[in-house]
Amino acid sequence: MPFRVLVVDDSRLARMAIARALSSIRPDWVRVEAGDADEAMALARQEPVQMALLDFNMPGRDGLTLASELRALDPGMPVAVISANHQEEVVRRAREIGTTFLPKPLTEQAMEAFLDQVAPLPRAGGR
Amino acid sequence: MGTAGVDLTDLELDALTELVNLGVSRAALSLREMVSAQVLLSVPSVSLVSRDRATAILAEREASKLVAVHQVFQGDITGRALLIFPETKSLELVRAVTGGTLPLEDIIELEQEALAETGNIILNGCLATIANMLQRSLKVSLPEILRGESRQVFDLAPPPEAGDVVMFIYIDFAVRDRNVNGYVAMLMDMPSLVALKGLLGEFIERTAGGPAAMSHA
Numbered sequence: 001m002p003f004r005v006l007v008v009d010d011s012r013l014a015r016m017a018i019a020r021a022l023s024s025i026r027p028d029w030v031r032v033e034a035g036d037a038d039e040a041m042a043l044a045r046q047e048p049v050q051m052a053l054l055d056f057n058m059p060g061r062d063g064l065t066l067a068s069e070l071r072a073l074d075p076g077m078p079v080a081v082i083s084a085n086h087q088e089e090v091v092r093r094a095r096e097i098g099t100t101f102l103p104k105p106l107t108e109q110a111m112e113a114f115l116d117q118v119a120p121l122p123r124a125g126g127r
Numbered sequence: 128m129g130t131a132g133v134d135l136t137d138l139e140l141d142a143l144t145e146l147v148n149l150g151v152s153r154a155a156l157s158l159r160e161m162v163s164a165q166v167l168l169s170v171p172s173v174s175l176v177s178r179d180r181a182t183a184i185l186a187e188r189e190a191s192k193l194v195a196v197h198q199v200f201q202g203d204i205t206g207r208a209l210l211i212f213p214e215t216k217s218l219e220l221v222r223a224v225t226g227g228t229l230p231l232e233d234i235i236e237l238e239q240e241a242l243a244e245t246g247n248i249i250l251n252g253c254l255a256t257i258a259n260m261l262q263r264s265l266k267v268s269l270p271e272i273l274r275g276e277s278r279q280v281f282d283l284a285p286p287p288e289a290g291d292v293v294m295f296i297y298i299d300f301a302v303r304d305r306n307v308n309g310y311v312a313m314l315m316d317m318p319s320l321v322a323l324k325g326l327l328g329e330f331i332e333r334t335a336g337g338p339a340a341m342s343h344a
Contacts (some may be wrong), residue, residue, distance in 0.1 A: 010170065011145040012138060016335035057148060059170045084152035084256075089165040089303075104149060105260070105334070 002030045003119070004047065008040040008066065009055035009082075014104070018053055018082075021108045025115055037061035037069070044073055051119060055104075056083035056090060064090070067099045078118035082106055133320040139327045140173055143296070146257050146330070147171045151298045151311055154252035161245065162223040162302050169299035178281060181295040181314065185277030189213050195273040195280045196246020200254050202265040203326060204319040206294070208254055209273075210246040211280065212309025217242060220307045243270040253311060261326045281314070294320060 005022065009015045015033050022031060032049060034040035037060050043049070052070050054063035061069075063081045070077060081094045084104040094101040100118070102110050135143065148171050155166040176184070185193070192214040199207055212220065221234050221241040229237070247270045258265040273280050294315040301308035315323065 011141050011148075013142045013145050013331060013334055020334075020336045057152070057168060057170055084149045085155060085168065087156060087159045087165055104152075 002028065003051070004030045004032055004049045006032050006034065006040060006044060006049040006052040006054075006070075008034045008037070008052065008058070008063070010035050010058045011055070014055060014082075017106060018111075021106065021111045024108065025112050026119075026121075037066040040066055041069055044070055048074065050077065052077060052079045054079065054081050054099075056081050056085060064093050064097065064099070067094075068097055071097065080114050133317060133324060135175070135320070135324060135327070138331060139324060142327045142331050142334070143294075143323070144171050144173045146260055147173065147253070147296050147298065147313070149260065150253035150256040151300070153256045154249040154311075155300060157248050157252050158245070158300070158302075161248070162305065162307075163226075164223070164305060165303040167301045167303060171296060171298040173294070173296045175320075176293060176295050178293050178314075181293055181312075182277050182281045184295070184297075185211070185280065185312075189277070191215055192275060193273075193277060193280050194242065196242055196250065197271045197273050197280075198246070198250045198254075199268040200265045201268075202258070203261075203263045203322045204265070204315060206313060206315035206319055208250045208267075209280065209312045209314075210249050210309060211312055212307070214274065216307050216309065219305060220245065220302075220309075223302055223305050223307055239272060242272055246270045246272075249311065261330055263326060294323075 007015055007018050009018070019031055022029060032043050034043055036058055052067070054066055056063040063083070067079045067081060070079060079099040080102045081099050082102045082104050083090060086101065086103055091101045100114055102114060151168060151171065155168055159166045193211055194214050194217045196210040197207060218234055218238060221238050224241055224245050225234065225237060251267055254265055254267055294313070296313040297310045299308065299310045
């Protein structure tokens with residue numbers, strides 16, 4: 001079964017940037033994209049996702065609220081909240097609910113470090 | 128050709144909204160440091176409207192008189208950035224940034240200076256982020272304080288060079304546990320929109336990549 005990652009951002013450009021980084025780091029993963037929390041929850045209920053990358057500042061419910069809802073579906077799911085708004089309160093709340101805070105604009109390096117931490121690639125033998 | 132307007136595609140508008148979001152989010156970090164309280168931000172709204180409409184939007188939102196810190200930016204794109212709040216909130220903002228220990232007479236005396244400095248930090252922070260992301264430099268004027276109705280805040284000389292259409296961007300902010308709120312607005316006229324469209328295209332290409340980048344790799 002392919003690894004399904006949920007990408008949620010109200011900005012299409014931001015989703016494209018995440019897609020670009022993901023497809024170069026984990027080309028075999030399947031991306032499921034949503035523009036807001038409602039759409040994201042509907043997709044996650046339809047078919048389970050194994051990881052979520054969420055924008056913080058979105059119309060409707062913000063990324064931290066969505067993270068809590070996704071966690072209620074799957075308490076062990078790795079979730080990253082991505083935002084340029086790294087005020088202490090936002091970063092602390094992200095940590096409190098067990099998500100990783102990633103600064104926006106997201107670099108491929110930051111994305112790779114997060115993925116290596118929560119979903120390391122199986123090591124090929126001989127390295 | 129021959130049309131007065133410049134249309135931005137949905138993706139270009141999206142990119143502009145995202146840039147403003149990045150800029151204001153970064154600027155909110157500075158404001159957060161100054162007021163030692165969380166700064167709450169709305170999702171930015173970007174629209175292409177007439178100057179009259181922009182004035183009307185402001186007037187609908189705020190019944191009271193306004194105070195605005197105003198800075199002009201110049202470069203490949205030229206326009207105005209404004210930090211706007213109701214006049215009744217101005218002393219509260221000054222109180223928040225001065226730490227809340229000063230007597231009222233000192234706060235009143237400091238008001239002008241503190242508003243200019245706060246506006247300068249927020250607007251410059253926002254514009255610097257946008258300029259960096261677009262890989263262009265912008266010259267930013269010194270802050271100027273405006274007071275009055277929304278018409279006085281927007282009807283600034285010189286009048287727009289071409290047409291009366293402006294790019295109107297606003298994002299609300301509020302300081303948690305303080306009675307302070309306001310918004311950041313940006314206005315650009317048509318010649319700048321032409322330049323902006325090109326810069327947004329380059330930005331989108333760098334951010335999202337594209338077939339051109341791939342095929343020429």
